[in-house]
Structures are given as C-alpha cells and as structure tokens.
Amino acid sequence: MEEFRAINAHIPRRRKSLAELLNEEEPKIACGDGSEHFFRKKELALLAGMLEEEEREELLLPILIEVSSEGGGYTVPSPRGIEAKLLSKVLDMEMSWSMNKVVIFRPHLFLLRRVLKTCTQYVFTP
Amino acid sequence: MAVKIQVTRPTKMELARLKRRHKLAARIQKIVKDRLSLLVMEFLQTVQECAAVREQLQSEFDQAYRAFCVAWGYHGKVPLEKEMSLAEMPFTVSAGTRNVAGVKLPFFDIEKGEASAARVQNRLDGSSVLDQSIERSKKCLETIVHLTELQNSLDLLGTEINKVKRINNALEFIVIPALDVTIRYLNMKFEERDREETARLKYVKQLLEKKEAIAY
Numbered sequence: 001m002e003e004f005r006a007i008n009a010h011i012p013r014r015r016k017s018l019a020e021l022l023n024e025e026e027p028k029i030a031c032g033d034g035s036e037h038f039f040r041k042k043e044l045a046l047l048a049g050m051l052e053e054e055e056r057e058e059l060l061l062p063i064l065i066e067v068s069s070e071g072g073g074y075t076v077p078s079p080r081g082i083e084a085k086l087l088s089k090v091l092d093m094e095m096s097w098s099m100n101k102v103v104i105f106r107p108h109l110f111l112l113r114r115v116l117k118t119c120t121q122y123v124f125t126p
Numbered sequence: 127m128a129v130k131i132q133v134t135r136p137t138k139m140e141l142a143r144l145k146r147r148h149k150l151a152a153r154i155q156k157i158v159k160d161r162l163s164l165l166v167m168e169f170l171q172t173v174q175e176c177a178a179v180r181e182q183l184q185s186e187f188d189q190a191y192r193a194f195c196v197a198w199g200y201h202g203k204v205p206l207e208k209e210m211s212l213a214e215m216p217f218t219v220s221a222g223t224r225n226v227a228g229v230k231l232p233f234f235d236i237e238k239g240e241a242s243a244a245r246v247q248n249r250l251d252g253s254s255v256l257d258q259s260i261e262r263s264k265k266c267l268e269t270i271v272h273l274t275e276l277q278n279s280l281d282l283l284g285t286e287i288n289k290v291k292r293i294n295n296a297l298e299f300i301v302i303p304a305l306d307v308t309i310r311y312l313n314m315k316f317e318e319r320d321r322e323e324t325a326r327l328k329y330v331k332q333l334l335e336k337k338e339a340i341a342y
Contacts, residue, residue: 004157007157007161007228009228010225010227010228026220026222028222031225035223035225035230036222036223037223037224037225038220038222038223038224038233038235040233040235041235041237042235067160067164069153069156069157069160106167109167110167110171113167113168113171114171114175117224118224118233121225122164122226122227124157124160124161
C-alpha cells in the first residue's frame with residue numbers, strides 16, 4: 001500500500017462542499033503533499049447551475065476519479081447519486097449508478113476532464 | 127540484454143526476497159503505466175486546446191488590429207494614443223496551482239471588474255470606433271492569460287511524461303528482466319544442487335552395497 005500512498009500524495013486532505021466553495025473568494029483546497037488546488041469559478045458556477053440547493057451542500061469537490069490498477073476501468077464514487085446526476089448532465093447521456101459508484105470509460109473521461117478540469121482529480125487504487 | 131543481479135549468497139531466503147521484489151516491481155510498473163497513459167491523455171487534450179486558443183488569439187489580434195487601423199484613420203495618431211493610454215481595464219488575476227495526477231500545473235483565473243463611472247463620463251472625444259478597438263484589445267488580454275496557462279501546462283506535462291516514461295522503461299527493460307534472470311539463475315542453481323545431492327547419495331549407496339558384499 002505504500003506505493004499507492006506515494007502516488008496519491010496529491011489528493012485533498014479534506015474535500016469541501018460546492019456551496020462552501022461558491023462562498024469563498026479564492027476557492028481552493030489543501031492537498032496531502034502540502035500544495036494547494038484551486039478551482040475555476042466558471043466550473044463551480046456551471047456545477048451550481050446543474051444542481052439543486054441541497055445538492056450543492058452535499059456535493060463534495062473535487063470529484064474523485066478512481067483509476068484501478070487491476071480492472072483498468074475508471075469509477076467515480078457517488079454515495080448519494082449526485083455525482084451520477086452531474087456526470088449524466090455533463091456527458092449528455094444517462095450514466096448507470098450502482099453500488100454507490102459510476103463506471104466511466106476512456107472517451108467519457110476525455111470529455112469530463114475537458115469540461116471539469118479543476119473540479120475532478122485522479123486517485124489510484126489497488 | 128538484461129544484466130544479471132549480483133547475488134551474494136545463493137540461498138532460498140535470497141530467492142524469496144527477489145520474488146518479493148519482482149512482484150513489487152511489476153505492481154509499480156502497472157501503476158506507473160496507468161499514470162503515464164493519463165498524463166499523455168491530459169497532454170493531448172492540452173495540445174488541442176492550446177491550438178484552438180492560439181487560433182482564437184490570432185483572429186482576435188487580427189480584429190483588434192483592424193479596429194485600431196479604423197480608429198487611427200478616424201481620430202489620428204495623437205488622440206488615439208491619448209485615449210489608449212487612458213483606457214482602463216480593471217481586472218484581477220487569481221494565480222495558483224491545480225493538480226493533475228501529481229503534477230502541479232499553473233492556474234490563472236481572470237476576472238473583469240467594472241470601469242469607474244467617472245472615467246466613462248469624462249470621455250468627451252471618444253467614439254464607437256475607439257470603443258470597439260479598446261474592447262477588442264481587452265478581449266486579447268483574456269485570451270493571452272489563458273494561452274499562458276495552457277503553454278506552461280504543456281511544458282510541465284511534457285517534462286513529467288518524459289520522467290515517467292524513463293521510470294517505466296527502466297522498470298520494464300532493466301529492473302524486471304534483471305530480476306527474472308536472477309530468479310531463473312537461482313532456481314537453476316538449486317536444481318543443480320538437488321541433482322548433485324541425488325547423485326552423491328546414489329554413489330554412497332553403491333559404495334555401502336559394495337562394502338557389504340565384500341564383508342559377506
């Protein structure tokens with residue numbers, strides 16, 4: 001597990017809700033390696049436009065994209081289905097949400113990262 | 127050609143240690159390969175975006191230049207220079223970093239402010255032509271900031287890709303093959319030792335049988 005800890009040093013110490021970030025002058029979070037990750041306000045506004053008021057409180061940013069070293073797929077953890085709703089809107093297609101996660105494929109990843117550059121982050125999982 | 131790892135003592139412990147190292151190296155290589163593919167994807171995306179923004183900037187420069195030419199012709203050099211030197215564009219740029227698979231990339235977010243009302247009212251010798259040229263040059267600034275971010279990201283991603291590629295190649299073509307060769311060498315050594323042991327036991331058995339035959 002040590003190697004995964006080293007490669008995931010960039011993931012945030014604590015994720016913030018969309019509502020919290022929208023209220024900040026400079027929306028940013030602290031990463032595990034001591035650096036800071038800034039969010040683009042345009043992206044936050046885009047996300048806010050897609051969600052209801054209570055969903056903005058529940059959505060934690062950045063959205064984590066899990067890269068599995070075994071399966072070779074990409075998954076987005078979505079405990080309450082907000083991320084699934086968001087991905088469906090961003091990718092303009094229905095995303096299946098099961099077992100608290102959304103499975104996405106490489107072409108989706110390309111589109112997703114183009115729209116949400118600062119609101120998504122990669123996590124490497126065993 | 128893979129280089130054989132120097133084994134100080136060909137023991138079973140050493141073999142177990144090497145097998146552990148081999149497993150770890152293969153696992154790390156898989157992670158590194160995943161990271162490399164993601165970084166390449168990000169790089170290609172940035173290249174595409176960079177090309178599009180460059181084109182946009184080119185066309186914006188073109189439009190701004192045309193607008194300036196018209197304004198120059200309409201107002202003349204001195205009034206135009208005076209207006210341009212007084213033209214204000216209140217804006218703030220937030221500079222920071224964003225993280226992409228462990229690579230810290232620059233981040234610039236430009237926010238336009240409102241021009242002061244006094245400044246707008248004081249313009250007596252202005253015209254729509256002049257306003258247009260000023261507006262176009264403001265637009266160029268936004269695109270320049272965006273292009274700066276992309277160009278820097280491209281450089282950093284390229285450097286990181288080279289680094290990760292070197293690590294991946296070292297693992298794939300040096301470390302893992304060398305471990306493979308050493309493990310095979312140790313296995314052969316142990317098999318040889320077993321064969322020697324069997325032959326020696328057979329020889330001793332024969333000697334003992336001969337001795338017994340002579341005794342009787």
